[in-house]
Amino acid sequence: MLVFILILCIGTLIVLTTWAKMNVFLTFIIVSxxxxxxxxxxxxxxxxxIxxxxxxxxGSLVVVIVLGGMLGKLVGVSGAAQRIATSMRNAFGEKYITWAMSLTGLIVGIPLYYNVGFFLLIPIIFSVASRYKLPLVYIGIPMLTALSVxxxxxxxxxxPMALTVQFQADIAKVFLYGFIIAIPTIILAGPIFAKTLKGIKSNTSITFTAEDIPEERLPSLATSILSSLLPVLLIGVGSAAASFTAGNPGAQKIWHFIADPNIAMVGTILIATYTLGIRTGRTLKQVMDVYADAIKEISLILLIIGSAGILKQVFIDTGVSGQIADGLQQxxxxxxxxxxxxxxILRLCLGPATVAGLAAAGIVFPLMQQTHADPNLMVLSVGAGSLFCSHVNDTSFWVFKEYFGLDMKRTFLSWTMMESLVSVFGLIGVLxxxxxI
Structure with missing residues (x-):
């Protein structure tokens, strides 16, 4: 009966959004x-x-998403993304541009959470695709693959951090093994898989890029990169400094504060308002108008993310995840x-990867103790499983769909397939x- 209800709910969600063309926000509330x-x-x-x-x-995403959208819009209209895209093209060439996108996602994705990285790097994806007349999905998938991995x-x-603690794993070994598995996984599910997506057309209403700006009016490459990736630097430096000052609680609190994604984004917006706005000849009012346009463009995405959280909470509060996992133990x-x-399976039923991974932890831990499985590899196995087959109950599915302007079929063929490949290749690497070892 439980399986029938889950299938009915997910099927209703798909039918209402595809066949009935109902607003996704309203659909999520009805289905929830x-x-x-x-x-x-x-x-x-x-x-x-609800x-x-x-x-x-x-509550945990709105500040990062809104400020990330504002930064992304400013990076586009100021010409910073144009400068970065040009430099990437010159360094790697159009033939290897997808490899450059994967490398960028890999580096940025180490210290930065997926949601932050997506909204931070999406303007670069748009800029490269627009400037060099390349398909948006073909350019975006390699970078998003790296972020997801x-x-x-x-x-x-x-x-993975929570799983490492709960499974009593060695964080250094988890990171090392994870990095070893991550490289081939990113290559296979990123640039190589992206070759099959060149025919997918986008119809996005979001415009991060502006008309080409003359070379002499563009920000310098250093300013463009530092302003765009400042959240990465703040979070990375803050996290590293916090670990080195473990014996000094006062200093550690300061560094943890700086490394908080919300604080890092606020600081970045304040700095970028000057470096990419006022310094490039715009008035403060003009910069604020850019930010206002950005908020309008992401408002629907915020509503979709919030409403997807309702369905997730229904499944958690009714104990669905526990019942499914108990059956799997047999x-x-x-x-x-x-x-x-x-x-x-929890990912298929609950949606978000983090929720699926954490929900699986309590079920897997006693099994791991009984079988004496390597806890470091178990962290990676559960982490890979939590990425499998992102679909309509996962907020990342809808964010990708809306930003890239795809219909349901093309979203499944690109985003869902990429996430499934990452999950399967990750499992193969673990085995x-x-x-x-």
Whole structure:
């Protein structure tokens, strides 16, 4: 009965958004209430679950998403993205531009959470695709592949970090093994897979890029890169400094404050307002107008993210994840494969990768103790499983769809397929390492 309800809810979501062309925000609310009723949630709990779901989801993301959108718009209209895109083209050439995008995503994705990295780097994807007349999805997938792999495999990202602690793994080995697996996974699911996506057309309404600006009016390459990637530097330096000042609680608090993504984005906006705005000849009012346009463009995305959080919360509050995982414990298969499978099924049912990974942890831990599986590899196996087959109940699916202007079919063929490849290649890497070490 539980499986039937899950299939019915996900099927209804797909039908209402594709066939009925219903607004995605409204669809999520309707399906969430339907799921709550079918799963037996008391009526008085449903409004509380709605409020908690949308509040928890947006509470941790809204500042980063809004400020990231504002920074992205300014990077585009100031010519910074144009300067970076030109430099990338000159350094790598159009033939190897997807490899350059993957490398950028790999470096940025180590210290930066996926959501922050997406909204920070999306203007560069748009700029490269527009300037060199290349398909948007073909350019974007390699960079987003790298960001996704870092998010699912490597500490200090939330899910692998929590799994490392819960499985009592060695964080240095998790990072090392994860990095070893990440390189071939990014190559296969990024630049190589992207070759099959050249025919996918985008119809996006979001415009990060502006008309070409004369070379002499562009910001310098150093200013463009530093202003665009300043959040990365602030978070990375702050995190590193915090670890080196472990014996000084006062200094550590300051560095943790600087490394917080929200604070890093606020600081970046203040600096970029000058370096990419006022310094390039714009008035403060003109810069604020740029920011206002950015907020208008991402408002629907914010609503979709929040409403997807409602459905996730319904599944959590009704105990769906626990019931599914309990059934999987009865399966007789290798523990690393089982850990991947549990996380993959929870990902299919719950949506967000971090939620799926953390939900799987409590089920996998006792199995790992019984089978004496390598805890470092189990972290990576669950992390890979948590990335499997992103679809309509995952906010990243809708963010990608809306930003890249795709219909459902093309989103499945590009984003969902990429995430599935990352998950499967990651599992293969874990199993190979398990035979070697």
């Amino acid at each position: 209430v339907m799921a709550a009723l079918l799963l037996g949630m008391p009526l008085e709990m449903i409004p509380k679950t 409020n908690k779901g949308i509040g928890d989801m947006l 870092m998010h699912g495999f490597l500490p200090p990202h939330p899910s 399966l007789n298969m290798p523990p690393l494969l089982l850990g991947w499978l549990i996380a993959a 190979i390492l398990n035979m070697v």
